[in-house]
Amino acid sequence: MEVHIQETVTVHPATPPFSDDHVLPLSHLDTDRNLNVIFRYLRVYVNNESKDADPFDVVVSSLSAALVRWYQFAGTLRRRAHDNRLELHCLAGGGVRVARAKVDCALSAVNYLDDPDEKFVEKLVPGPTIDEALTHPFTLQITRFACGGWVMGTAVHHAMCDGMGATLFFNAMAEVARGEEFTVEPAWNRAALLGPRNPPRVDFPVDQFLSLDKDSVPYAHSGKPAAQEFFEMKDEWLDRLKAALHEQSGSKYTTFEALGAFIWRASVKASKIPEDETVKFAYQTNIRRKVKPALPFGYWGNGCVPMYVQLAAKDLIGQPLWKTAELINKSKFNTTDDYVRSFIDFQELHFQDGITPGNRVSGFTDWRHIGHATVDFGWGGPVTVFPLTRHLLGGVAPCYFLPYSAAGEGKKDGFKVLVYVQEEAMPAFKEEMEKLSGNELILS
Structure with a gap:
C-alpha cells in the first residue's frame, strides 16, 4: 500500500x-x-x-x-x-x-x-x-x-x-x-x-527521582533495536489480576496500577537488566486542578508533571507484585501544589546542569479516557486513535493503554496495550504476558 x-x-x-x-x-x-x-x-x-x-x-x-x-x-x-x-x-x-x-x-x-x-x-x-x-x-x-x-x-x-x-x-x-x-x-x-517562585525553592525532594548530568542526552539508549507488540487485555483477565492482588494485600488497585506493575516487572525481567541497576516506572499526572490557583479551563500548555516509582531491578523482580502496585498507588498522593512548584523550581535552579531521570525509564500512559474520541469534524468521532511516539517521559520503551477501534469487527472486550521492548527481549516478554491469560494466574 x-x-x-x-x-x-x-x-x-x-x-x-x-x-x-x-x-x-x-x-x-x-x-x-x-x-x-x-x-x-x-x-x-x-x-x-x-x-x-x-x-x-x-x-x-x-x-x-x-x-x-x-x-x-x-x-x-x-x-x-x-x-x-x-x-x-x-x-x-x-x-x-x-x-x-x-x-x-x-x-x-x-x-x-x-x-x-x-x-x-x-x-x-x-x-x-x-x-x-x-x-x-x-x-x-x-x-x-x-x-x-x-x-x-x-x-x-x-x-x-x-x-x-x-x-x-x-x-x-x-x-x-x-x-x-x-x-x-x-x-x-x-x-x-507555571513559572518559578521568587526565590525558587525545592521543598519536595524531587532529586530523589531526577539527577544532574550535563553530558546526558535525553532519550539515549543502548542502540539495540526495539520492537513493538500489541497485547489484548480481556476484562476477565484484568479482574482476575486485581482480585489476586486484593487477596494478597487486602487493598484494591486500579487497572493502571495492577497492570502497570505487571508489565513493568515483565519488561525488566525479560530485558535482563543488571539486578543492582535502578529502574523507574514513570507516568504523567494532570495538575490543572491541583495547583493553586487552578489553571483556567482554556489553558492548553503542558499541564502535567511526571511521577516516578523507582526500585533496584532485583527488588522489582523479587518482591510480591502487590507491593509494586502499592508503590504506584502511593505515588499518586505526591500530586500536590507543593510537588508541582518544587518540580518547577528544580527546573529553574538546575536546567543548565542537565536534568535527567536516568536511562532505565519505562513510561506508561492511559489513552482510554483522554478525550480523543470527542473530536468530530462532521464524520462522527474518530474510530481509532493511535500514537507513534516512542519517546515518553525520558524513556524509549513506552507502554500505551489503548481502546479497541470502534469500527468494523474489532474486539469489544477490554482494551489493548502497545508495548515497546528490546527486540531480543520480546520472546521472553511474551512468555511473561501469557501468564495473564492462563487458567491459573501466575504472579511469580
Missing part, C-alpha cells in the same frame, strides 16, 4: 490575529528537557455517506478559523541565547503546514488501523526532524482512503502542549467544522501561571 502525497499547503489565520511581531515565554513544564520531542499520532474517521465534503477542505477551513484565537500554533520555537530555553516567536505571515494524501485501499483492508503495520502508519503522519519541528511545531496530514474514510496525522512539538491541550484545540477546530460557536477561550500566560 502506497501513500501518495498530493500537495502541501500553508494555512494562515482567517484574519490577522496580531499586528506586531512578538515573543511569548513558555512555562518551565513546557521547557522540560524531556519534552524536546515531537509527539506524533493519528485519528481515523470512517466514511459518512451523508457528508459529501472533502475532509481536507474541511480541516483547512476550520484550522484557518481556529488559528485566529490559537495563533501560537503558527509560531516558531527558538532557543534563547542567555539560557538555551525555548521560547515562541510569533511573526506576521506565519502558518501551519497541512499535507493532502491518498491511499488506494479501504480502511477496512487495514482493520481501521486497530493493529497497524508500523511502516505503513509512519507514512500517514508528518515526520519532521527535531529542527524542522522547531520551525513548524504543529503540522498535519490528511489522508483520504478509497472508501471515503480518512486519517488525520498530527506532529506537534511537545513544548507547545500536552495531549489535553492539543485536544482542546482540535475540538475548537471541530466546532467550526460543524458550524458551531467556540466554547473554550484559550488561555496562555504560561510563564506567570
Whole structure:
C-alpha cells in the first residue's frame, strides 16, 4: 500500500490575529528537557455517506478559523541565547503546514488501523526532524482512503502542549467544522501561571527521582533495536489480576496500577537488566486542578508533571507484585501544589546542569479516557486513535493503554496495550504476558 502525497499547503489565520511581531515565554513544564520531542499520532474517521465534503477542505477551513484565537500554533520555537530555553516567536505571515494524501485501499483492508503495520502508519503522519519541528511545531496530514474514510496525522512539538491541550484545540477546530460557536477561550500566560517562585525553592525532594548530568542526552539508549507488540487485555483477565492482588494485600488497585506493575516487572525481567541497576516506572499526572490557583479551563500548555516509582531491578523482580502496585498507588498522593512548584523550581535552579531521570525509564500512559474520541469534524468521532511516539517521559520503551477501534469487527472486550521492548527481549516478554491469560494466574 502506497501513500501518495498530493500537495502541501500553508494555512494562515482567517484574519490577522496580531499586528506586531512578538515573543511569548513558555512555562518551565513546557521547557522540560524531556519534552524536546515531537509527539506524533493519528485519528481515523470512517466514511459518512451523508457528508459529501472533502475532509481536507474541511480541516483547512476550520484550522484557518481556529488559528485566529490559537495563533501560537503558527509560531516558531527558538532557543534563547542567555539560557538555551525555548521560547515562541510569533511573526506576521506565519502558518501551519497541512499535507493532502491518498491511499488506494479501504480502511477496512487495514482493520481501521486497530493493529497497524508500523511502516505503513509512519507514512500517514508528518515526520519532521527535531529542527524542522522547531520551525513548524504543529503540522498535519490528511489522508483520504478509497472508501471515503480518512486519517488525520498530527506532529506537534511537545513544548507547545500536552495531549489535553492539543485536544482542546482540535475540538475548537471541530466546532467550526460543524458550524458551531467556540466554547473554550484559550488561555496562555504560561510563564506567570507555571513559572518559578521568587526565590525558587525545592521543598519536595524531587532529586530523589531526577539527577544532574550535563553530558546526558535525553532519550539515549543502548542502540539495540526495539520492537513493538500489541497485547489484548480481556476484562476477565484484568479482574482476575486485581482480585489476586486484593487477596494478597487486602487493598484494591486500579487497572493502571495492577497492570502497570505487571508489565513493568515483565519488561525488566525479560530485558535482563543488571539486578543492582535502578529502574523507574514513570507516568504523567494532570495538575490543572491541583495547583493553586487552578489553571483556567482554556489553558492548553503542558499541564502535567511526571511521577516516578523507582526500585533496584532485583527488588522489582523479587518482591510480591502487590507491593509494586502499592508503590504506584502511593505515588499518586505526591500530586500536590507543593510537588508541582518544587518540580518547577528544580527546573529553574538546575536546567543548565542537565536534568535527567536516568536511562532505565519505562513510561506508561492511559489513552482510554483522554478525550480523543470527542473530536468530530462532521464524520462522527474518530474510530481509532493511535500514537507513534516512542519517546515518553525520558524513556524509549513506552507502554500505551489503548481502546479497541470502534469500527468494523474489532474486539469489544477490554482494551489493548502497545508495548515497546528490546527486540531480543520480546520472546521472553511474551512468555511473561501469557501468564495473564492462563487458567491459573501466575504472579511469580
